Amino acid sequence: HQVMFVTLVAGGQMVMAAAFMLWHDALLFLVVAGLAPVLWAINRTFRDRFSRVTREVQESFSRVTATLAESVAGIRLTQSFVRQSLNAAIFRDLIADHSQYNLAVARTSGTFLPIIEFSSQFFIASLLAIGGYRVLSPQARMPIGDLVQFFFLAGIFFQPLTVLGNVYSNALTAMAGAERVFSVLDHQPEWSDPPDAVELPCMRGRVEFRNLSFGYNPRNPVLQDISLTAEPGQTVALVGHTGSGKSTLINLIAKFYLPTSGELLIDGVDIRRIRSDSLHRQMGIIQQQNFIFSGTVLENVRIGNPSATDDDIAEAARRLDCLDLLESLPDGLRTEVGERGTGLSLGQRQLVCFVRAMVANPRIIILDEATSSVDTMTEARIQKALQNLLKGRTCFVVAHRLSTIRNADVVLVLNKGRIIERGTHTELLRLDGVYANLYREFVRASEADAED
Known part of the structure; x- marks a missing residue:
């Protein structure tokens, strides 16, 4: 001017x-x-x-x-x-x-x-x-x-x-x-919702992959020929070594990327034709590295559901069996936190993100190493609470700690972008393949930690 x-x-x-x-x-x-x-x-x-x-x-x-x-x-x-x-x-x-x-x-x-x-x-x-x-x-x-x-x-x-x-x-x-x-x-996104994209007013949570392949560079696929179906209310665990494609798979479910080929269906609708905001409103994501904004704990939790009252948030924390841990903060749920969660420990930040996801009442929940930053006792409390809270919700769990996926309905073992084994925890142990080897390594590491 x-x-x-x-x-x-x-x-x-x-x-x-x-x-x-x-x-x-x-x-x-x-x-x-x-x-x-x-x-x-x-x-x-x-x-x-x-x-x-x-x-x-x-x-x-x-x-x-x-x-x-x-x-x-x-x-x-x-x-x-x-x-x-x-x-x-x-x-x-x-x-x-x-x-x-x-x-x-x-x-x-x-x-x-x-x-x-x-x-x-x-x-x-x-x-x-x-x-x-x-x-x-x-x-x-x-x-x-x-x-x-x-x-x-x-x-x-x-x-x-x-x-x-x-x-x-x-x-x-x-x-x-x-x-x-x-x-x-002015930078144009790689993709955007088509004009005829549809709303999903009340999602059931059925997720289906049909011969899906994906690559950040199309010439180097990260996922190849993935086919699986997660029925509403099922818990699907993803297991594999680093770089096997676990995080990429859940990023596709969250529609952060679109499949290179094949189909990904949510409640029978191709994810390409679903409005992104409609999908994300009914999805809760808890990652290993979560982001906490400046403000109070209540304000950070309310990001998942802006209309949630203080009582709603306290009830969500109580159902996750972590209300006492959050109330132990200097000012309880009204504790001020700094940029990127300064003032909270890694475990406390993880708890805030759990409550934030649950207060949104999602139909699909993604847990990407969600309990990696909390201690063993707190993890056990959260795992016990999640067994009840996840009922009726479709859940995808990515974990290196095999203790977090024993109760999954289906365990998928990925290697170099392909599903090489699938079944329940017991079935895969009986198969004595890659998953059984991973489990034995986990047991040995746990015993070594116990001795130390």
């Missing part, structure tokens, strides 16, 4: 002065009009250069702030590995690099504005020479008062040029920052 206001005022001043000069003395006005192509040439020369250097400054500043934020967030790791000097050296290099970009902007701006000022002074000198000749020449017989009057008008005309030059350079700097913002805002 400031740029527009200053430009309108200064531009209006120049237009009015030019009109009076043209009316007063057309010949001398032609000298002033000769400034227009000069200004155009200067603008053409410096516009691209100034845009480039200001864009480079913005990008360099982003690198500096990103490195600073990362260093502050990882300060404990930095101190643990004694990397203070190395991180400081990296930051100094970035600052030195940033200073070079700032110098380039200063040099460009320091060249542009004096050239504008020199051009205006050159044309004023030209007016003085031509006007003085006409005053002194017997043939022209121009009154000296007319020349003085024209010079006053010329001063009014040239005075805003420096102001406009400053405004122009500031505008280019702002445009460089805006360009980065709008490049993000």
Whole structure:
């Protein structure tokens, strides 16, 4: 707004002065009009250069702030590995690099504005020479008062040029920052809901995969030929080594990605044709790394259901058998937490996310290493409560702790993006395959921990 206001005022001043000069003395006005192509040439020369250097400054500043934020967030790791000097050296290099970009902007701006000022002074000198000749020449017989009057008008005309030059350079700097913002805002998503996408007003929770394949890069599939059916109320456990495709599979159920080929049906409807907001409103996701916003515990829980009352939230926590743990916080459920859950332990953050998911009353629940950050006793309490709360809800459980999936209706063992074993916990132990080996490793690790 400031740029527009200053430009309108200064531009209006120049237009009015030019009109009076043209009316007063057309010949001398032609000298002033000769400034227009000069200004155009200067603008053409410096516009691209100034845009480039200001864009480079913005990008360099982003690198500096990103490195600073990362260093502050990882300060404990930095101190643990004694990397203070190395991180400081990296930051100094970035600052030195940033200073070079700032110098380039200063040099460009320091060249542009004096050239504008020199051009205006050159044309004023030209007016003085031509006007003085006409005053002194017997043939022209121009009154000296007319020349003085024209010079006053010329001063009014040239005075805003420096102001406009400053405004122009500031505008280019702002445009460089805006360009980065709008490049993000204008970025088109890889996919969006089709216009004829349907609502799922009351989801039953039946999930079916039909020969589904998916790859973040289509040439390198992460999941291959996945076929399975989870009936409403069933608990499906996903087991496999790191990188086997467990998290990718649940991300497809949550419609964070779309299948590369095959079908994924929710209540018999292809997930591509379901409105994303309709699906997410009836789905609860609890991940290993959950996000906690600044605010109170109540406000964070209410994200799952904005209309939930304090009593609803307390009841959800009571049913999960963790109300006493949350009420033990300094101010109970009204305890203020900082950015990303500062002030809460990892286990407490996990409990907040459990309550947040359950207060939304979801039809499909996804637990991705959901109890990995809580202690064994708390995990046992939550597992016992979940057995009752998950009744009637379809649940997908991803876990490395095999103790969390013993009661699953179906256990799927994934390896390199394929389902290689499926069945109940007892059936897979009897099969004595990959799952049985994983279970034996888990038992040995548990016994070793117990001895320690």
